[in-house]
Amino acid sequence: MAAGAGAVAVRRARPSAAVRLYARYEPVVLGAAGVVLLFVLWEAAGALGVIDPRLFGQPSRLVPAAAGLWGAGVLQHHVSVTLTEFALGFTLAVLVGIPMGFLMGWYRGVEYVLEPFVWFLYSSPLVAFYPLFIVWFGIGMPTVVTIAFLLAVFPLLINTVTGVQHVEAALVRAARSFGARDLEIFLKVSLPASLPIVFAGLRLAVGRALVGVVVGEIFGATAGLGFAVRYWGGRLRIPEVFVFLTCIALLGVVLTQLIRLLEGRLLRWRHE
Amino acid sequence: MRPRSPQRASLLLRPGARATVGTLSVLLFIGLWQTVGGLALIDPRYISTPVDVVRAGVDLVRTEELWRHLRVSGAEFALGFVASLVVAVPLGLLAGWYRRLGYLVDPVLMTFYAMPRDAMLPLIIIWLGIGIYSRAAVVFLGAIFPIIVNTMAGIRKVEPVWIRCARSFGARERHLFWKILLPGALPYIMTGVRLGIGRGIIGVIVAEMYVSVEGLGELIMAAQAGLNTDRLVFVTLLVSALGFAALRLSLSLEEWSAPWQREREL
Structure with missing residues (x-):
């Protein structure tokens, strides 16, 4: 059990570079994703006729x-x-x-x-x-x-x-x-x-x-x-x-x- | 604060000095206003006089015109504000508790929080018409963002030690939420509510002034169009008094919800 706990600690201490980079910029990445998501949903809702783009606009317009x-x-x-x-x-x-x-x-x-x-x-x-x-x-x-x-x-x-x-x-x-x-x-x-x-x-x-x-x-x-x-x-x-x-x-x-x-x-x- | 010698400051330090000086200064202002307007040193069509304002107020109350408009404004405010509470508090709690969800919605929320949302009025009218719903929607938009943002901040600022402590004593998620997170975040939620009330009142008046069908905002517009300065001043002062009462009420609510926290940003 002691060895297991040690292994976990080691794995936590050395995540791969990509993971570390992501962890550092997670708020920015997710935040940007949120904004993009909003615009995509808006565009799609207009294109699919869920909302009338003449009244609710559309990013592409x-x-x-x-x-x-x-x-x-x-x-x-x-x-x-x-x-x-x-x-x-x-x-x-x-x-x-x-x-x-x-x-x-x-x-x-x-x-x-x-x-x-x-x-x-x-x-x-x-x-x-x-x-x-x-x-x-x-x-x-x-x-x-x-x-x-x-x-x-x-x-x-x-x-x-x-x-x-x-x-x-x-x-x-x-x-x-x-x-x-x-x-x-x-x-x-x-x-x-x-x-x-x-x-x-x-x-x-x-x-x-x-x-x-x-x-x-x-x-x-x-x-x-x-x-x-x-x-x-x-x-x-x-x-x-x-x-x-x-x-x-x-x-x-x-x-x-x-x-x-x-x-x-x-x-x-x-x-x- | 400025240090002072006891003998010099004695008068102003007496109990009741604050209320006395304040009352005197308000009375002096009213007297000055009456003199300047009454003697027509400044054209009373521009500034009115206290006596005329009171007369206009009595008139409005007697014809029951005031109550009709007051009821409409009150209903719009209540509808929009309750709706914003119902949406904002759960949303704020979720986004505050789930870190990744918080990151996802943060920039969008902050953008709406920072922008003057009353500017969306022309759009809202196009979407919802000129009835009560468009005006309630302006209140909703005005109030919802301060409440969400402050609720999120409240959850994030709950001492992690309390959470760990509750967990190690075997608290379930449900207990954690009701006994630690919600009371811990309550003072922040109440700050959001106070800011939201302020924005909501501005929203009602601005929307009614824009649409100009009914409500206190319409009374203001009608008085302006008729160059009825007495009535204009009366209604604006009434709206201010309502805003003041709401602010006081929410400040005491805030104090009641968190008696341990006496200082705050205004």
């Missing part, structure tokens, strides 16, 4: 649609409008949300005064305000950027407040007893120690800003990916709709990954 939109420059135009609006809304949210969050986390008075408004606006479906924004700012980029900004700023703010308030008291006391001033404590202790939670806020903010941009474009714009989905959807051009939806999905993935990359860079010191 997307390629010519995408090529047509690209050739006409329509695709690039809408993508660049959406990206610009996202960048503006998100940047504004960062510039307002993080400093305000630090203020609210640092000064109890500021926190108490602003708290009711922040929580109310955080939990409200701010998209509902878009008719007001159109009244105030008119149709187009300002309205879309405002919606994206408002959706993104509150999770950022709330996470920053939480981050500052949950810095370990012992760290602050230690810095204080070595004679650090408020500004030094802020820059050397509170700021770096609250970064992980601030980044959690940034991740949420990316997603919500994108929702704001796309939904804002659906209702209050004449350009951008959200507008394009509505426009082609209204004309029953399903392949074009899927092309733009794919762009939106890819944008979501790329932006989320970018923020994760940045997080990994800036928080390397913290790796357990």
Whole structure:
């Protein structure tokens, strides 16, 4: 029995190179297989008449649609409008949300005064305000950027407040007893120690800003990916709709990954 | 947190200071709003005034118009959200427990999770029409992905030691599931539920605004089309209050499901 157990251990320790390679990349291989499977099933269901490709699209019909939109420059135009609006809304949210969050986390008075408004606006479906924004700012980029900004700023703010308030008291006391001033404590202790939670806020903010941009474009714009989905959807051009939806999905993935990359860079010191 | 000397911070540290200051600041805001709108420093057609908003609200309640729309929105939300729970929790548990299944569905799930799914509205209308089902479908799509993803994460984060320990004491798969995996994953599932509720409420309103047949979203659109800012502000504030109540409710549900875990990402 001892020999048997040893044999098993040896076999486990030296799997063939191919198996080892597969084991290492199993998540990637299976993940790619999942995506391919989805597209194959979609194509087959359309070809076999399980679903009507005129209503539910078909991967093979997307390629010519995408090529047509690209050739006409329509695709690039809408993508660049959406990206610009996202960048503006998100940047504004960062510039307002993080400093305000630090203020609210640092000064109890500021926190108490602003708290009711922040929580109310955080939990409200701010998209509902878009008719007001159109009244105030008119149709187009300002309205879309405002919606994206408002959706993104509150999770950022709330996470920053939480981050500052949950810095370990012992760290602050230690810095204080070595004679650090408020500004030094802020820059050397509170700021770096609250970064992980601030980044959690940034991740949420990316997603919500994108929702704001796309939904804002659906209702209050004449350009951008959200507008394009509505426009082609209204004309029953399903392949074009899927092309733009794919762009939106890819944008979501790329932006989320970018923020994760940045997080990994800036928080390397913290790796357990 | 900022260190402070006890004598200076005394007022703000008193019990009830938070509620008092908060209430005062809200009252001040309402007073300011009434003054600016009432004196027409800014055209009240753009910003309305608190008094007019309340009047519009009373009107809506009295004519029972509000209840009709509220019921429709509530039914859509309930239908979509229950459906998403029923699908998402078992799916998340399976994909979290069976590693290979998890790998297989991960990229597809994450793509849907990261994308603004409200953008699929025009397609959903084409598929399901403009009735209650298309709007419930938007809620369903909004809520299902946060719940699946968080349920998966919850199962994966259950301490392996607990599982091994239960196994070595002879627990069967069934016991393992009910006594270890499900309670262990519950706080994550509840986080998913909370995020899902938020997305679901946005979904209802956006879908109703888009289709504009009935529901609170339609009330908003109609008020906008009629330039009835008082009513517009009232309904938007009402929707916000509902969202706030739902968030509070789900936060306390979350705390109840995992009293040991008090800090969380919001």
